[in-house]
Amino acid sequence: MTLDKEKTTIGFIGTGVMGKSMAGHLVKAGYRVKVFNRTKARTDELIRLGAEWKDTVGELAAECGVIITMVGYPQDVEDIYLGEGGIIREAKPGTYLIDMTTSTPSLARRIFAEARAKGLLALDAPVSGGDVGAREARLAIMAGGEEADFKAVLPILNLMGVNIVLQGPAGAGQHTKMCNQIAIASGMIGVCEAMAYAVRAGLNPEVVLKSIAGGAAGSWSLSNLAPRMIAGDFEPGFYVKHMIKDMVIALDSAREMGLMTPGLELAKSLYDKLAAQGANERGTQVLFKLYLEERPLDFRAAR
Amino acid sequence: MTLDKEKTTIGFIGTGVMGKSMAGHLVKAGYRVKVFNRTKARTDELIRLGAEWKDTVGELAAECGVIITMVGYPQDVEDIYLGEGGIIREAKPGTYLIDMTTSTPSLARRIFAEARAKGLLALDAPVSGGDVGAREARLAIMAGGEEADFKAVLPILNLMGVNIVLQGPAGAGQHTKMCNQIAIASGMIGVCEAMAYAVRAGLNPEVVLKSIAGGAAGSWSLSNLAPRMIAGDFEPGFYVKHMIKDMVIALDSAREMGLMTPGLELAKSLYDKLAAQGANERGTQVLFKLYLEERPLDFRAAR
Numbered sequence: 001m002t003l004d005k006e007k008t009t010i011g012f013i014g015t016g017v018m019g020k021s022m023a024g025h026l027v028k029a030g031y032r033v034k035v036f037n038r039t040k041a042r043t044d045e046l047i048r049l050g051a052e053w054k055d056t057v058g059e060l061a062a063e064c065g066v067i068i069t070m071v072g073y074p075q076d077v078e079d080i081y082l083g084e085g086g087i088i089r090e091a092k093p094g095t096y097l098i099d100m101t102t103s104t105p106s107l108a109r110r111i112f113a114e115a116r117a118k119g120l121l122a123l124d125a126p127v128s129g130g131d132v133g134a135r136e137a138r139l140a141i142m143a144g145g146e147e148a149d150f151k152a153v154l155p156i157l158n159l160m161g162v163n164i165v166l167q168g169p170a171g172a173g174q175h176t177k178m179c180n181q182i183a184i185a186s187g188m189i190g191v192c193e194a195m196a197y198a199v200r201a202g203l204n205p206e207v208v209l210k211s212i213a214g215g216a217a218g219s220w221s222l223s224n225l226a227p228r229m230i231a232g233d234f235e236p237g238f239y240v241k242h243m244i245k246d247m248v249i250a251l252d253s254a255r256e257m258g259l260m261t262p263g264l265e266l267a268k269s270l271y272d273k274l275a276a277q278g279a280n281e282r283g284t285q286v287l288f289k290l291y292l293e294e295r296p297l298d299f300r301a302a303r
Numbered sequence: 304m305t306l307d308k309e310k311t312t313i314g315f316i317g318t319g320v321m322g323k324s325m326a327g328h329l330v331k332a333g334y335r336v337k338v339f340n341r342t343k344a345r346t347d348e349l350i351r352l353g354a355e356w357k358d359t360v361g362e363l364a365a366e367c368g369v370i371i372t373m374v375g376y377p378q379d380v381e382d383i384y385l386g387e388g389g390i391i392r393e394a395k396p397g398t399y400l401i402d403m404t405t406s407t408p409s410l411a412r413r414i415f416a417e418a419r420a421k422g423l424l425a426l427d428a429p430v431s432g433g434d435v436g437a438r439e440a441r442l443a444i445m446a447g448g449e450e451a452d453f454k455a456v457l458p459i460l461n462l463m464g465v466n467i468v469l470q471g472p473a474g475a476g477q478h479t480k481m482c483n484q485i486a487i488a489s490g491m492i493g494v495c496e497a498m499a500y501a502v503r504a505g506l507n508p509e510v511v512l513k514s515i516a517g518g519a520a521g522s523w524s525l526s527n528l529a530p531r532m533i534a535g536d537f538e539p540g541f542y543v544k545h546m547i548k549d550m551v552i553a554l555d556s557a558r559e560m561g562l563m564t565p566g567l568e569l570a571k572s573l574y575d576k577l578a579a580q581g582a583n584e585r586g587t588q589v590l591f592k593l594y595l596e597e598r599p600l601d602f603r604a605a606r
Binding site: 105128129130140142163165167168172175176178179180181182183184185186187189190191193194195196197198200201202203204207208210211212214215216217218219220221222224238250253254257258259260261262263264266270291 | 408431432433443445466468470471475478479481482483484485486487488489490492493494495496497498499500501503504505506507510511513514515517518519520521522523524525527541553556557560561562563564565566567569573594
């Protein structure tokens with residue numbers, strides 16, 4: 001089955017930094033889009049583009065053939081899908097449900113099962129690529145669910161991303177996102193320790209990057225975040241608070257599977273320290289500061 | 304000052320996997336090269352190419368205008384440079400000494416100082432790029448020392464590498480190499496934990512790589528070593544025992560500078576465990592096995 005664009009109404013719940021861009025692509029592609037967000041003002045731009053505001057999740061759910069959610073925390077996902085007046089209770093049979101929030105694999109499986117019992121077709125489809133990826137429709141989308149359902153909504157996912165892979169059954173999308181975050185977590189420790197070492201050793205960290213960024217130590221974080229660390233730019237690309245949220249999910253999930261993750265545990269403990277110092281709203285590269293805390297951050301003076 | 308190829312004899316000490324390729328490039332470029340190695344048989348190929356065997360380090364040192372060392376451990380470097388019949392005692396004033404071994408920054412500074420007192424010109428210039436980089440003359444070379452000395456020997460370094468950067472005064476090359484190894488150490492933990500999570504979660508780790516290798520989780524290790532982990536290929540690109548040696552140097556050096564490096568400490572403790580299990584001669588990607596040790600390594604069965 002493929003979805004007919006003229007007859008398909010898409011509901012989009014959660015129009016924050018990411019969701020706003022993603023929903024915008026759907027409106028611009030000609031889909032009829034209905035939106036709901038906890039803070040109504042954050043839908044203004046979409047409504048100017050042609051989206052329609054709905055007052056409740058339930059109302060939206062009852063009127064749309066495809067429902068996409070991009071909210072904050074697993075608890076929000078649970079409320080919106082499984083709560084009173086939630087999506088699963090209100091959606092019509094045959095509706096496609098796509099949760100693009102980074103959430104727990106076990107919740108994704110539960111939503112899938114409850115959806116299926118009501119004749120609803122659920123996919124988990126978290127993304128990576130950040131606000132820039134969302135804006136430029138270049139997200140990586142990691143999906144879990146049934147292949148037929150994935151194929152049916154693929155034309156819609158294609159409007160938001162470029163690297164879209166069905167990773168397996170329900171929950172597999174979330175699991176894959178956790179792999180992504182786990183690799184990032186310890187990788188960031190390595191980048192921060194390498195740069196802090198460079199500073200303490202009296203090297204010019206920018207020149208060090210010229211030697212090491214292109215070889216076996218190379219990574220996206222080293223090329224993209226180390227220069228920001230060095231420049232003292234701790235503005236959020238990806239928020240500390242969101243990194244912590246994702247690490248909590250990954251740690252819980254790893255524990256359930258009996259997998260040791262000492263690197264992830266270390267990263268979580270370091271970011272918890274940062275959060276306790278008020279760094280929740282900074283970018284994840286702020287971890288660098290933790291390594292130089294006893295010294296002034298203007299490392300040019302330390303040379 | 305630039306070195307005249309016709310009048311310059313290069314001494315090369317340490318013709319293991321890396322050194323053999325590096326010295327070979329110098330011979331092929333037309334330099335007169337004299338070689339010494341603990342195991343003489345490992346110089347056979349170079350001698351066929353036209354290099355000349357010397358029976359002792361001291362004899363070699365006395366006859367060469369440039370001396371390059373590429374040996375195993377800091378203790379070897381210390382013996383060869385500072386020991387009885389060593390380079391500093393035997394070399395003629397004005398000789399360039401280039402230690403390309405990965406060794407300690409403090410030893411590099413000591414050699415520089417002792418060399419200078421004898422009118423010798425010392426550089427530390429460790430490399431990254433492995434046996435393939437050595438063979439293809441595509442090494443990254445991270446140098447520490449005086450700029451004039453660096454410039455004088457640059458035509459020789461250019462025969463072995465492509466990314467050749469003077470990082471600062473004596474020891475700065477070794478410090479930069481430590482930055483490289485520190486970034487690799489924690490990065491490898493992230494790659495292993497991500498791949499082990501994928502296996503335990505029942506995902507196909509090769510398909511997971513399609514979703515995550517090109518984004519913010521991407522790294523040289525994820526692209527190049529994760530596929531080997533998945534395939535059960537633990538052949539050495541870079542040996543566990545060498546990784547441990549480098550981490551010991553980095554940890555000592557970080558301690559001297561009062562820098563905390565919990566990620567590096569964790570990596571060292573994990574690799575120590577592997578070494579205790581007999582993994583010294585395997586490639587560093589064998590760390591992956593530690594995460595799956597309670598389960599059979601054939602994870603296809605675990606799905």
